[in-house]
Amino acid sequence: MPQLICRDLALGYEGKTVVSELSFTVNAGDYLCVVGENGTGKSTLMKTILKLKTPLSGEIQINDGLSANEIGYLPQQTVIQKDFPASVREVVRSGCLNRCGLRPFYNKAEKQMAEDNMEKLGIAPLAKSCYRELSGGQQQRALLARALCAARKILLLDEPAAGLDPNAAAEMYALIEKLNGGGITVIMISHDVAACVKYASHILHIGAGSALFFGTKADYLKSEAGCAYAETGEKT
Amino acid sequence: MTAIMDKLAFYFQYPLVRYALIVSVLIALCSSLLGVTLVLKRFSLIGDGLSRVAFGAAAVAAAFSLNDDFLMVIPLTVICAVLLLRAGQNAKIKGDAAIAMISSGALAGGYLIMKLFPKTSNVSRDVCATLFGSEKILMLTKTETWMCAILSAVVIAIFAIFYHKIFAVTFDEDFSAATGLRAKVYNSMLAVVSGVVVVLAMNMVGALLISALLIFPALSAMRVFKNFKAVTVCSMLISVICATLGILISIVAGTPVGSTIVVVYAAGFFVFGGAGIITRRG
Numbered sequence: 001m002p003q004l005i006c007r008d009l010a011l012g013y014e015g016k017t018v019v020s021e022l023s024f025t026v027n028a029g030d031y032l033c034v035v036g037e038n039g040t041g042k043s044t045l046m047k048t049i050l051k052l053k054t055p056l057s058g059e060i061q062i063n064d065g066l067s068a069n070e071i072g073y074l075p076q077q078t079v080i081q082k083d084f085p086a087s088v089r090e091v092v093r094s095g096c097l098n099r100c101g102l103r104p105f106y107n108k109a110e111k112q113m114a115e116d117n118m119e120k121l122g123i124a125p126l127a128k129s130c131y132r133e134l135s136g137g138q139q140q141r142a143l144l145a146r147a148l149c150a151a152r153k154i155l156l157l158d159e160p161a162a163g164l165d166p167n168a169a170a171e172m173y174a175l176i177e178k179l180n181g182g183g184i185t186v187i188m189i190s191h192d193v194a195a196c197v198k199y200a201s202h203i204l205h206i207g208a209g210s211a212l213f214f215g216t217k218a219d220y221l222k223s224e225a226g227c228a229y230a231e232t233g234e235k236t
Numbered sequence: 237m238t239a240i241m242d243k244l245a246f247y248f249q250y251p252l253v254r255y256a257l258i259v260s261v262l263i264a265l266c267s268s269l270l271g272v273t274l275v276l277k278r279f280s281l282i283g284d285g286l287s288r289v290a291f292g293a294a295a296v297a298a299a300f301s302l303n304d305d306f307l308m309v310i311p312l313t314v315i316c317a318v319l320l321l322r323a324g325q326n327a328k329i330k331g332d333a334a335i336a337m338i339s340s341g342a343l344a345g346g347y348l349i350m351k352l353f354p355k356t357s358n359v360s361r362d363v364c365a366t367l368f369g370s371e372k373i374l375m376l377t378k379t380e381t382w383m384c385a386i387l388s389a390v391v392i393a394i395f396a397i398f399y400h401k402i403f404a405v406t407f408d409e410d411f412s413a414a415t416g417l418r419a420k421v422y423n424s425m426l427a428v429v430s431g432v433v434v435v436l437a438m439n440m441v442g443a444l445l446i447s448a449l450l451i452f453p454a455l456s457a458m459r460v461f462k463n464f465k466a467v468t469v470c471s472m473l474i475s476v477i478c479a480t481l482g483i484l485i486s487i488v489a490g491t492p493v494g495s496t497i498v499v500v501y502a503a504g505f506f507v508f509g510g511a512g513i514i515t516r517r518g
């Protein structure tokens with residue numbers, strides 16, 4: 001059952017095209033990894049799917065009654081004011097807001113979920129710390145916990161492993177795999193080709209010079225783009 | 237000390253003085269709540285800009301001899317607030333430049349209109365009173381008192397109901413919008429509230445000093461506290477205490493209300509700045 005269909009998308013900024021002729025389908029329960037070189041438009045694609053940007057042309061169809069408040073999102077970069085006073089707990093809880101609807105406050109279950117997700121990502125002891133005074137990796141974990149709180153049907157992650165130490169990254173991948181097993185669709189941008197090949201069900205490759213590939217993991221490994229890219233990934 | 241108490245007791249016999257104090261505390265509460273968000277959104281100067289728009293609108297209302305100039309000033313200010321705050325994200329003219337443009341334009345236009353259609357013989361005094369605050373807060377009409385009280389109550393209620401959403405939209409607008417929060421709606425709501433609060437606060441301290449009311453409590457609280465809840469609560473307390481103190485001092489010492497209040501706010505900021513340094517060391 002397709003949850004998300006992109007047809008002939010062209011993406012870009014101020015009329016300047018970054019990537020075009022992008023077509024793919026994501027079914028409920030899929031684990032799609034988006035790979036490709038720096039600056040080929042992966043983050044732009046994710047923002048377009050999230051309706052933070054409008055595509056230059058083409059259409060994005062969202063099916064299956066998927067509404068915005070069932071989406072979890074981990075941005076690649078969060079521009080947060082240097083002096084923003086916010087505790088980790090406040091940040092993580094804000095991920096639950098899309099479950100609240102018109103209710104002004106968090107209920108018990110939502111507060112508990114925030115605690116659980118902090119626990120899972122190993123930042124429970126930091127709950128009261130000031131977000132902006134954390135290390136880069138700790139901040140990434142807090143934002144991941146927030147994304148997990150928000151995700152009910154689909155989880156979009158823009159380089160979730162960036163800044164995580166190897167153990168934390170492995171735990172994070174395991175956690176996401178478990179969520180995916182529970183029926184949550186995952187779309188993940190990553191430069192960690194080994195992890196993509198290990199966990200993904202489908203792969204979207206946005207290469208330099210608009211070399212595109214979309215298909216299942218098995219097909220990808222057989223394809224030219226896949227071979228070349230996976231090899232460079234193994235070398236590093 | 238007893239002399240001071242006697243003097244205060246004397247003044248508080250008058251309902252007008254009591255109303256003035258209540259209305260001031262409410263306005264102080266509103267502006268401190270709004271101030272936290274504005275400071276964090278980097279819109280600290282919007283108070284300045286909007287107050288000059290309100291000044292211009294008040295001049296126009298006076299030229300038309302409107303009695304309740306609230307009815308004209310609030311809508312005009314709110315419209316400018318919405319334009320400024322919404323344009324802030326992706327306008328061709330960036331936020332601070334747009335604010336500078338609107339504020340100087342409105343100030344000049346307002347002064348011109350006041351000069352061309354003078355209401356009283358002493359225009360300079362009128363202008364000075366609107367800019368630096370007069371004893372207006374002590375002379376509110378009954379309608380104005382009620383308007384102020386109701387509007388402040390509405391603003392406070394909005395912040396109570398949407399507290400978490402306002403936090404989320406201020407902290408990370410993209411995430412909020414992506415995960416189904418209507419960030420644009422909340423931004424517009426904040427803009428409307430800014431317009432209303434600025435007009436209300438003009439009664440208290442005058443157009444030129446409004447920024448102080450918005451900015452000082454938030455900045456003071458941020459010296460000491462590092463989470464949103466504590467900062468919000470603390471800046472509310474600071475604001476209420478400073479506004480009350482300022483009014484009492486101005487009554488006792490016979491100083492201008494607006495400037496006295498602002499000086500007390502500034503003093504509060506230095507107290508908290510010092511406290512911040514001590515807590516970080518200790």
Ligand SMILES: Nc1ncnc2c1ncn2[C@@H]1O[C@H](COP(=O)(O)OP(=O)(O)OP(=O)(O)O)[C@@H](O)[C@H]1O
Binds near residue numbers: 036037045
């Ligand atoms: N705000 C912007 N305005 C104009 N151009 C932009 C903007 N953001 C990105 N671009 C351009 O769009 C292209 C794609 O950017 P994008 O962030 O989508 O790359 P990416 O595939 O996510 O790269 P990375 O692997 O480095 O994260 C880049 O060439 C960049 O120069």
Ligand SMILES: [Mg+2]
Binds near residue numbers: 042044076158
């Ligand atoms: Mg990117």
